[in-house]
Amino acid sequence: MDQASGLRNIVKTDSLSRRGVSMPSGATRTFPRVMSVTSGKGGVGKTNMVGNLAIALTEIGKRVVIIDADVGLANIDIIFNMRPKYNISHVISGEKSLHEVMVTTHHGVNIIAGGSGFANMTQLTHGEKLNLLTEFETLENMADIILLDTGAGISSNVLYFNSAADECIVIATREPTSITDAYALMKVMSQEYGTKYFKLLVNVVDSKKDAKMVYATLDNAIGRFLKNVVLEYLGNIPSDINLQKAVLHRSTVLDYAPDSPSSQAIRDIAGKIASSPIRASTDGNIKFFMKRILDAVN
Numbered sequence: 001m002d003q004a005s006g007l008r009n010i011v012k013t014d015s016l017s018r019r020g021v022s023m024p025s026g027a028t029r030t031f032p033r034v035m036s037v038t039s040g041k042g043g044v045g046k047t048n049m050v051g052n053l054a055i056a057l058t059e060i061g062k063r064v065v066i067i068d069a070d071v072g073l074a075n076i077d078i079i080f081n082m083r084p085k086y087n088i089s090h091v092i093s094g095e096k097s098l099h100e101v102m103v104t105t106h107h108g109v110n111i112i113a114g115g116s117g118f119a120n121m122t123q124l125t126h127g128e129k130l131n132l133l134t135e136f137e138t139l140e141n142m143a144d145i146i147l148l149d150t151g152a153g154i155s156s157n158v159l160y161f162n163s164a165a166d167e168c169i170v171i172a173t174r175e176p177t178s179i180t181d182a183y184a185l186m187k188v189m190s191q192e193y194g195t196k197y198f199k200l201l202v203n204v205v206d207s208k209k210d211a212k213m214v215y216a217t218l219d220n221a222i223g224r225f226l227k228n229v230v231l232e233y234l235g236n237i238p239s240d241i242n243l244q245k246a247v248l249h250r251s252t253v254l255d256y257a258p259d260s261p262s263s264q265a266i267r268d269i270a271g272k273i274a275s276s277p278i279r280a281s282t283d284g285n286i287k288f289f290m291k292r293i294l295d296a297v298n
């Protein structure tokens, strides 16, 4: 069997065991919920939301893995003050397993550093793809939620990760450029990848009213121009100096100022995510998630 047909067989076999289906033994398998955090505009708080949401979800009993999918300035490790020695490139080359690359914070959050590994996925050989697919399968039994920290912009790399995720959390602020870029991202995702459902998180606001205005602006534009796309309001995070200070201390705000307004808001949102049913645009397990990315780059 050549590598390509091996890859096809693996994926074919896997299509029989989709999310939550009954297995022959009678046991029901559940698969991690893959959520991308994305924005269009840079610097709106994606990395901080991913890091802090991961901690807050861990606090309420969820097993969380963060994948740093930002091929440019990967910096999730900065707010956790960790320096992962290896990244996804070592998994692709077969030098390391995913578990050897993963680092675990003192909260129990697992982080997979992307580095430049995710940048050249169009050039992966079949063997390298197979390495990725088989390694990602090992995440299935150890994670409830996988959070993807995407880069800024609407580069093809950002779009691959968003389209492969089960759910897409879009972050916007009150700044007009942020609202326009969030709309542009949802437009391209819906038109090119058929994504029909997004969750909106409005960051750096002074009031809930401001956040609702951002939501209304985007929801109106979607209603007028993007057919069948649904935008759900996930919540808002206040503008909080504690969060800025936390970053300067290479810390998450949940660690640095656990009772600050932004920490409380992030905990509320984590609770909302944990209690909300998954509303995936696609159904599939973690190997399918990687398969979808690999398909997208070909």
Ligand SMILES: Nc1ncnc2c1ncn2[C@@H]1O[C@H](COP(=O)(O)OP(=O)(O)OP(=O)(O)O)[C@@H](O)[C@H]1O
Pocket: 039, 041, 042, 043, 044, 045, 046, 047, 048, 049, 070, 073, 150, 151, 152, 203, 204, 205, 237, 238, 239, 240, 241, 243, 244, 247, 262
């Ligand atoms: N709620 C908030 N209150 C105050 N400042 C904030 C808040 N959220 C984010 N910031 C500021 O924005 C900065 C950028 O945040 P972050 O690095 O998380 O953005 P990003 O979207 O991941 O950026 P990039 O697109 O470069 O990856 C933070 O260092 C912090 O100073």
Ligand SMILES: [Mg+2]
Pocket: 046, 047, 048, 070, 075, 149, 150
């Ligand atoms: Mg970032």
